[in-house]
Amino acid sequence: MSEPARDAQAARLAELLSQSALRNQRAFSELYAVTAPKLFGVALRILRRQDWAEEVLQECYISIWNHAGEYVAARSAPLTWMTSIVRNRCLDWLRRPQQEATGDEYEIALDAWRDESPGPVERLAAAGDAAALARCLGMLEGRQRQSIMLAFFHGLSHSEIASHMKEPLGTVKTWVRRGLERLKGCLQQAESS
Amino acid sequence: MKYDDPQLRDKLAAEYVLGTLRGQARARFQSLMRYDGALRSVVKDWESRLAPLARAGTDIAPPERVWQALSERLAGEPRRPRWWESLALWRGLAATGAAFALVLAIVTGVSPEAEPPMAMIAVMNDTQGRPAMTVSWPSMQAVRDRPFLRIRVIQEHPVMAPGTEWELWMLPSGEGSPVSLGLITTDVDQVMELKPELAARIDGARGIAMTVEPKGGSPTGKPTGPMVMKGPCVKL
Numbered sequence: 234m235s236e237p238a239r240d241a242q243a244a245r246l247a248e249l250l251s252q253s254a255l256r257n258q259r260a261f262s263e264l265y266a267v268t269a270p271k272l273f274g275v276a277l278r279i280l281r282r283q284d285w286a287e288e289v290l291q292e293c294y295i296s297i298w299n300h301a302g303e304y305v306a307a308r309s310a311p312l313t314w315m316t317s318i319v320r321n322r323c324l325d326w327l328r329r330p331q332q333e334a335t336g337d338e339y340e341i342a343l344d345a346w347r348d349e350s351p352g353p354v355e356r357l358a359a360a361g362d363a364a365a366l367a368r369c370l371g372m373l374e375g376r377q378r379q380s381i382m383l384a385f386f387h388g389l390s391h392s393e394i395a396s397h398m399k400e401p402l403g404t405v406k407t408w409v410r411r412g413l414e415r416l417k418g419c420l421q422q423a424e425s426s
Numbered sequence: 427m428k429y430d431d432p433q434l435r436d437k438l439a440a441e442y443v444l445g446t447l448r449g450q451a452r453a454r455f456q457s458l459m460r461y462d463g464a465l466r467s468v469v470k471d472w473e474s475r476l477a478p479l480a481r482a483g484t485d486i487a488p489p490e491r492v493w494q495a496l497s498e499r500l501a502g503e504p505r506r507p508r509w510w511e512s513l514a515l516w517r518g519l520a521a522t523g524a525a526f527a528l529v530l531a532i533v534t535g536v537s538p539e540a541e542p543p544m545a546m547i548a549v550m551n552d553t554q555g556r557p558a559m560t561v562s563w564p565s566m567q568a569v570r571d572r573p574f575l576r577i578r579v580i581q582e583h584p585v586m587a588p589g590t591e592w593e594l595w596m597l598p599s600g601e602g603s604p605v606s607l608g609l610i611t612t613d614v615d616q617v618m619e620l621k622p623e624l625a626a627r628i629d630g631a632r633g634i635a636m637t638v639e640p641k642g643g644s645p646t647g648k649p650t651g652p653m654v655m656k657g658p659c660v661k662l
Contacts, residue, residue, distance in 0.1 A: 258497075265493060265496070269493070270485035273485075273486050273487065273492075274486040275480050275481070277486055278483055287488060287489065290488055291492055291496055292600075295496070308470075309474055309477075310477070312477070312481065313473055313477040316477050317443075317473045317477070320443075320480060324448075325452075327448075328448060328449060328452060363479070366476075366478055366479060370479075381444065384444050384445050385445060385476060385479060385480065386479065386480070388445050390445075390448050391446050391448075413440040413441070416475070420475055
């Protein structure tokens, strides 16, 4: 998406959110139509189970409907605000101890991950969306980047990443921490130049 | 841990947003954020940094039923909150304390055959607020092979009308809707077998409730009939 188109979409979403805050259901249904595929993808990748993702998505939109008025105060891009709601709800869901056991579906998800491994970063760069983030991710050491992607994109915990990559937990924690530090440094540099 | 170290705050915020801050640490961080505006903005910066990545994956359209369920919940706004969504329902716990203690004595005092001790109980009050029935269960660890609930009738209650069944619901923690535990087939003391997937969730339940449903149980998977009894879950 080009930059002007992106700004126009953000403005439209912000408008739909403030209409939703006024209990305009038509605006809310448009908001859903535009954003649900994006957010369902986010939820499904983290939860890796269709039924959980559906339940979480539904709860998130109820929450968005009820809190749309608070969006203005959040001072971030509309989709960022909505994405954070979904991600946090998913992570809280996974925190429930009985939900942590994942069987075959988990492995299937990881296999799929192997195929698309360069995908998200390339898509970022290609779309021109957050090109700086794509470039900075590209500059990370391979395993740092992979651990960050597994954690963020697929919702894996430190120990899940460690067992997936067959590396000690402490090593993985260090990769994640250093990767995040470098990412921040790189992004701040990109901003100031 | 010192939460005023800027580097530590930044690291925790980053890992919170990344999703690697889990369990207790995540819960603790969330409660810190609640009262710390500066911390919230550190978190927001990280969300802005990483959010484009969350959306870089392929879009997946959710099935139609998600929107249907959503629009049903929004229809008729301002709607009366459904009974299981009303917090006030569960606030009555303290008020029923005395009745509860009495009931507890009844339930725990009776120890029939060699049954593992009950670990949790919900004393269900009828619509007049009188204790009418208890649902209790042992540690699910102890009865892994055959998880069950014990249901005891403790006072007069409306008779089951012909062609109806009583359906027992678990109110999951958080904002989830009720989950069916099963049908009560008669209005006397009984044991209800529990599916393993429900056994795994029941200790986290906020409360137990009962509705009157058509023969065979709720056709929608959600309560459809009037709620006749309810009570919060308490550890024994």
